[in-house]
Amino acid sequence: MSSASRPGADLAETPEVWLREHPELASRLVFRHAAARFAELDPRIVFLEADLGGGADPFESRHPGRYFNLGICEATLVDVACGMARVGHVVIAHSFAPFGVMRACEQVRLGMAYGRANVKLVCDYGGVAGAFFGPTHHAVEDLAILRAMPGMTVVSPMDGLETVQATRAMLQHDGPVYLRLGRNRVTRHDVPRGPFELGRAQCLREGEDVGLLAHGEVGVAVALESARLLEARGVSARVLNVHTLKPLDEAAVLETAERTRLLVTVEEHNVLGGLGGAVCETVGAVGLGRRVVRVGLQDRYDATAGSHESLLAGHGLEGAQVAERVLSALPRPRMAAVGPVTRRS
Amino acid sequence: MIPLSANASQLERRARRVRRLILRLAATPSGCHLGGSLSVVELLVVLLGEVMRVDPRAPLSPARDHLILSKGHAAAGMYAALAEFGFLDAEELVRRYNAEGSPYTGHVNAAVPGVEFATGSLGHGLGLGVGLTLGHQLKGEPNRTFVVCGDGEMGEGSNWEALQVAAHHRLSALTLVVDRNGGQNDGPTESILSQAALARRLEAFGFQTAEVDGHDLTALSAALRESGGERPRALVAHTQKGAGVPMLRGKGPHYAVFSPEHLRRALASVGEEAS
Numbered sequence: 001m002s003s004a005s006r007p008g009a010d011l012a013e014t015p016e017v018w019l020r021e022h023p024e025l026a027s028r029l030v031f032r033h034a035a036a037r038f039a040e041l042d043p044r045i046v047f048l049e050a051d052l053g054g055g056a057d058p059f060e061s062r063h064p065g066r067y068f069n070l071g072i073c074e075a076t077l078v079d080v081a082c083g084m085a086r087v088g089h090v091v092i093a094h095s096f097a098p099f100g101v102m103r104a105c106e107q108v109r110l111g112m113a114y115g116r117a118n119v120k121l122v123c124d125y126g127g128v129a130g131a132f133f134g135p136t137h138h139a140v141e142d143l144a145i146l147r148a149m150p151g152m153t154v155v156s157p158m159d160g161l162e163t164v165q166a167t168r169a170m171l172q173h174d175g176p177v178y179l180r181l182g183r184n185r186v187t188r189h190d191v192p193r194g195p196f197e198l199g200r201a202q203c204l205r206e207g208e209d210v211g212l213l214a215h216g217e218v219g220v221a222v223a224l225e226s227a228r229l230l231e232a233r234g235v236s237a238r239v240l241n242v243h244t245l246k247p248l249d250e251a252a253v254l255e256t257a258e259r260t261r262l263l264v265t266v267e268e269h270n271v272l273g274g275l276g277g278a279v280c281e282t283v284g285a286v287g288l289g290r291r292v293v294r295v296g297l298q299d300r301y302d303a304t305a306g307s308h309e310s311l312l313a314g315h316g317l318e319g320a321q322v323a324e325r326v327l328s329a330l331p332r333p334r335m336a337a338v339g340p341v342t343r344r345s
Numbered sequence: 346m347i348p349l350s351a352n353a354s355q356l357e358r359r360a361r362r363v364r365r366l367i368l369r370l371a372a373t374p375s376g377c378h379l380g381g382s383l384s385v386v387e388l389l390v391v392l393l394g395e396v397m398r399v400d401p402r403a404p405l406s407p408a409r410d411h412l413i414l415s416k417g418h419a420a421a422g423m424y425a426a427l428a429e430f431g432f433l434d435a436e437e438l439v440r441r442y443n444a445e446g447s448p449y450t451g452h453v454n455a456a457v458p459g460v461e462f463a464t465g466s467l468g469h470g471l472g473l474g475v476g477l478t479l480g481h482q483l484k485g486e487p488n489r490t491f492v493v494c495g496d497g498e499m500g501e502g503s504n505w506e507a508l509q510v511a512a513h514h515r516l517s518a519l520t521l522v523v524d525r526n527g528g529q530n531d532g533p534t535e536s537i538l539s540q541a542a543l544a545r546r547l548e549a550f551g552f553q554t555a556e557v558d559g560h561d562l563t564a565l566s567a568a569l570r571e572s573g574g575e576r577p578r579a580l581v582a583h584t585q586k587g588a589g590v591p592m593l594r595g596k597g598p599h600y601a602v603f604s605p606e607h608l609r610r611a612l613a614s615v616g617e618e619a620s
Contacts, residue, residue, distance in 0.1 A: 046483065066483070071513070073506035076472045080510065083476015086461065087407075089483070107503075110466055111473065115455065 011037045015164040019188065027163040027217055028124035028181045034167040035092055035122075036062050044090045045171060050077040052095055074104040078121065082111030085118040090171060096130070097123035097139030097180060101146060112176035113149040120170050122179040126156070127218060127268030127297065128315075129183035131308040135301040144273025146178045147246050153177040153198060154246040156267075158220035159188045162243060165196035173198060182268070184308055186217040189224065199244045201252035207236035210326050211256035211263045215242045215275055218268040218317060222295075225319025226266070230326055237326070242275055253282050257290045262330050264293045266322060268312065271296040293329050295322050352395060356562045359429050360390045361615060364589045366425035366435055368603065368611045375443045376602030377451070380586030382422030383597050384526040384559065385414070385493060388582055389426035391565045392491055401431035404458040410488055411461050411477050415470020416495035416524060417453035424449055424457065432459035468501025470494060471521060475511045478519040478577075489518045489572070497529025500538045505550070511577045512551025519577040520569065521552065524559065526584040530599055544581045552579035559584035590615055 009017035011033055019030070036058040039045040047059045049069040060067040070077050074095050081093040093100070100123040101108065112119050123142070130137035146154050155177060157166040163181065170177040191204045201213075204220070205227055214223035220241050227237035240256050242249065257263055263283065265276040276294030283290055297315050312318065316325065363386050370377045389412075393399060397410040414423045424442070428435040441447035448456040452465025462473050474492035481488045494504065511519050523543060527534050534540055548554040553573030557564050559582030568580050587597025592614035603611065 068479070068514075070510050073510065075503045076475070076506040076510055079469055079472025079503070079507065080476035080479060082462070083473040083478075084480035084483075085476075086473075087477055087480035087484070087486075087488075089480050106466060107469065107472070110463065110469060114463060 011164065012041065015161055019160045026183065026185050027157065027160050028183060030160040030163045031122060031167055031181060033058050034164045035059050038168060038171050039063050039066065042090065042171065044088060046084060046089045046091050048077055048081050048091060048093045050074050050095045074099045075107050078104040078107035079111055081119045082115055082117040091119045092122055093119055094122045096125040096137060097142045098137060101139060101142040105145065109149055113151050116151055117176055118174055120177045120179060124181040125183050126180040127182065128302060128311045129308055131311055132305040135303060140270045140297045142180065143245055143269050144277065147273065147278065151176060152246060155198065155244050156180045156216040157243050158217060158241055159186055161188065162196065166243065169196060169198050182217040187221045199247045199249060201249035202241045203238065204241050205237065205239040207238040208259060209235045209237065209261055210330060211238045211240060211260035212266055213240045213242050213253065213256060213263060213275060213279055214266040215245060216268055218312060219266045222317055222319050222322055223266040226322035226326065229319055229323040233327065235326065235330065245275055245278060248278050248282065250282050253279055254286060257283050257288050263290055264295060264326055266295045268317060269296050270299055272299055293325060295325065353562055356390055356394055359394055360386050363390060363425045363429045364615055365612055366428060367421050368608060369439050370421040370425065370442050371601045372603040372605065372608035373439065373442045376600060377421035378418040378599060379601040380528060380597030380599050381416060381419040381495060381526060383588050383590060384584035384586050385419055385422050385524050386589060387560045387562055387565055388493060388522060389422060391562055391569055393426055393430045395566055396569045397491065404432060411490040413461055413464065413470040413474050413492045414453055415464050415492055416498055417465025420451055420453045423453050427459040433457065467498040468503040471504050471507040474519060475507050475516060478516040479514060481518060482516065491520050491522065493522045493524060496523055496525045496527065496540045496543065497534045499523060499540050499543065508550045515575050516577045517573055517575055521579045523581050524584055525581050526586045528586045528599060547579040552577050554579045556581045556583065560588050
């Protein structure tokens with residue numbers, strides 16, 4: 001049993017306690033500790049890096065023989081990962097989201113998705129978390145691209161604990177997985193949550209007026225904040241954490257649509273093709289007539305420097321902004337009908 | 346091990362049978378990438394028949410050596426060679442090549458026994474082969490990996506990434522063979538994107554490099570058995586796109602759909618299927 005350099009809780013056994021002992025860690029670093037810990041339990045796990053490990057990686061220091069920094073070559077990183085998986089290794093390949101997904105896109109498509117490789121592509125810098133580094137280091141399109149690849153599992157955890165859970169689940173899952181992380185310190189949510197299961201959304205808060213569907217470090221935090229603000233305004237919000245974008249938990253999405261009067265997706269991703277797209281596809285196919293408001297990155301690149309928070313605010317990704325959009329979009333509760341409902345034109 | 350000389354005439358017969366089978370695939374309704382399939386015949390026959398540890402009854406045996414035909418458009422050549430060595434049935438291959446519901450797609454399909462990865466989008470095979478070799482090296486296993494690229498394919502930048510990684514990690518169980526047939530989709534490689542200094546570049550990248558006549562069974566056999574010592578090995582195999590089919594005068598078309606008459610003449614020019 002070992003977790004970090006100092007004695008303490010075991011990340012594998014009591015991740016909640018371990019996380020309390022390491023309050024400073026962003027999810028992308030929590031992931032590295034989790035991978036290092038789970039690799040002690042499964043000798044098949046190897047870790048490939050394309051020179052964005054940042055140094056002092058816990059996996060590298062604890063499993064130096066199973067850690068390879070291949071250099072700055074993301075395309076080869078993914079092909080090598082698929083080759084190693086073919087001979088029985090469980091391979092983690094890490095890069096930043098713009099490079100791991102888009103520089104190596106065809107390797108991901110052919111080797112991982114079509115080849116059904118047991119490779120876990122883990123990318124941080126999802127969305128605009130790279131903020132002042134500029135759009136070269138942002139990824140506003142990654143989820144749309146990977147959702148369209150048959151056979152991919154696409155996961156975007158909301159906080160440190162869910163990152164540990166998702167890391168364990170993806171390593172136990174036989175097949176290609178994309179794990180999308182941010183960059184910065186994130187809120188660790190003190191909400192009741194059931195056991196984590198890939199492809200199974202979690203209701204974090206019950207409500208009847210609006211359904212807020214969210215994923216990831218920013219999306220869920222903004223959704224929960226707007227739900228609290230809405231409550232003060234007399235509007236009750238159901239918050240569904242859709243940590244797995246693919247396979248999508250369609251039953252949970254439809255259940256939320258049926259229990260509420262408005263659906264709002266909240267995510268740090270282009271409003272095209274991510275969770276917003278997935279929810280529209282799902283709800284539209286059933287024909288519930290439920291409106292879907294998509295809160296997310298506004299189909300543009302942010303070419304000026306700024307903090308993560310200011311960039312998000314520029315796209316309407318703040319709790320107060322989302323609450324206002326909900327209030328303006330929420331249909332009035334239907335009055336007890338006396339005879340047929342007539343539509344005004 | 347079977348003495349080389351005794352085996353050479355048998356390999357020659359096998360090469361002729363593979364060639365005849367490729368010509369028959371060119372006469373199926375949608376044809377095949379003929380030139381680049383014919384140029385790798387001797388290479389595949391020597392690898393599968395003499396150099397590699399493979400077992401058609403257990404194509405996924407953990408003890409197997411690996412063959413990646415990165416130039417996956419030469420699927421007809423790959424499938425024909427696999428049929429010659431008992432991985433698949435030759436008559437079924439001819440009947441179902443490119444046909445509805447068949448695994449025998451026009452670019453190499455991983456669903457076919459003996460195939461490790463789907464290839465044909467160029468510039469992936471070497472990286473995948475580096476991964477196989479690194480994976481075995483990490484487990485202390487001796488399995489060798491052979492990757493066959495086209496010379497035109499060396500235009501893909503991903504190959505040069507993978508070469509660096511292979512050299513850096515001293516993947517001595519990896520052998521890259523470049524099928525230097527001098528042609529690519531739109532014409533002669535030298536007039537499109539020159540690979541004139543290929544062997545010197547591979548050597549400079551850290552590969553133990555040799556050049557070989559890619560249609561000389563004896564020379565290929567010796568060159569492919571040898572490994573690069575502590576370095577990965579690269580062979581530049583000089584070949585011709587229409588090799589072994591005199592009717593094509595060494596100028597095999599990149600792609601061909603043969604009529605029955607074409608096929609009859611081509612088979613006649615290759616010679617009988619002597620046993």
